[in-house]
Amino acid sequence: MIDDLVDRILAGDDDAAWELEELVEDDPDALRPYLSRLLDADDVYLPEALFRDAGEDVQREAAARVDAGSPNVWLVTMLTATHGPVVEAAFRRWRRQPPPGIDADTLANVLPRYGWDFETDGRAREIRGATAYALVPEDGPASAEEECPWCGGPLWVLLDVDTADPRVASTLAHTGWQGRLRIVACFLCCIYPRVSFAEVTPDGGATWSPRTARPGYLDGKKLEKAAPPPVRLTVGERRPDRYLGGPTLGGEPHWVQDPDYPDCPACGKVMNYVGGVVGTVIREYVDCSFYLFLHAPCGLAAVVTQTT
Structure with missing residues (x-):
């Protein structure tokens, strides 16, 4: 089955x-033997998640193609899904001297x-959880x-956890x-902007942040109140794979659209991913996924909403 799909992709x-x-x-391990062949798929958009377990051999091959002058930015986005010294060295090199x-x-x-x-010293900063x-x-x-x-x-409490729990830590x-980390947003209004922000403190303080930008198309419109779902989320068992979807604390975001990591509005650094909430789990017919982020030095959390 995988053979047939890879052949169709290359066609x-x-x-x-x-x-x-x-x-x-x-x-994802079942795809490993095919990843090198997929690097030839220049005319088809491939979800970068396909390469999340690419080994150093595939990383080196993709980086070599970029260094050789391939203008295919897709090879770079594919490498962003991988981890390890090979891809980090490639990104550091390209940031100093962009490839042809x-x-x-x-x-x-x-x-x-x-x-x-x-x-600032060039080391990659880990954005996602292990x-x-x-x-x-x-x-x-x-x-x-x-x-x-x-x-x-x-406001809706999307997350309420404490690092006193070893799982959370x-x-x-x-x-x-x-x-303690509490992340809040408005259940209705967080759907409208691309990202909404909250100010957070280690004692569990959480408040809506005025850094949340009101979309222009809402100007002059009065929004109706929407009560948060009467469902709270608690930490359960460890997931066998940090990439799995569903309501998750930690791991990697399971995007339903394109990746969309927000920048901290206070300092401009990319915010750390801390978890995700699937709308249909907390209320039927909520066709959204909510991605939670944190930038601890600035005390800001973010909720990115994507519709399926």
Whole structure:
């Protein structure tokens, strides 16, 4: 089956790429023997998640093609899904000296968008978690005391965890956060902007941030209040794969659209991914996924909403 799909992809069949992603979603190792062949798929958009377990041999081959002058930015976005010293060295090199056919502005836009950031000394900064735990829905209050300044409805507590729990500490280790983390947003209004922000403190403080930009198409419109779903999420068992979808604390975002890592509005650095919430899990017919981010040094959290 995989052989047939790869052949169709190399023949230019776009639909085969999405079929392949669905087929290997729960068993990415099955795709490993085919990744080198897929590098030849110049005319088909391939979801970068297909290469999430690419080994150093495939990373080297893709980087060599970019160094040789391939103008295919897709090879760069594919490498953003991988990890390790080979891809980090390639990105550091290209940031200093862009490869032939790909300009510096393109790299500066692509790398942060796909979740890569670097320290001042050139070291890659880990944006995503190395471990992941399920977030388990249970009946209970999920409303904050504060009201949304746009519609007046109560804010929604998407996440309430504490690093005193070893499971939480391990999943948030890459963020540098210590203490209780509550992330709030308006259940209705967070669907309208690309990203909404909250100000957070290690004692569990969480408040809607005025850094959230109101979209222009909402000017003059009065929004109706929407009560948050009466479902709260608690930390469950460890997931066997940090890439798996569903409500998750830690791991890697399971995007339903293109990757969309937000920049911290205070300092401009790419924010750390801390978890995701699937709308249909907390309320039927909520056709959205909510991606949660944190930039601990600035005390800001973010909720990115994508519709399926």
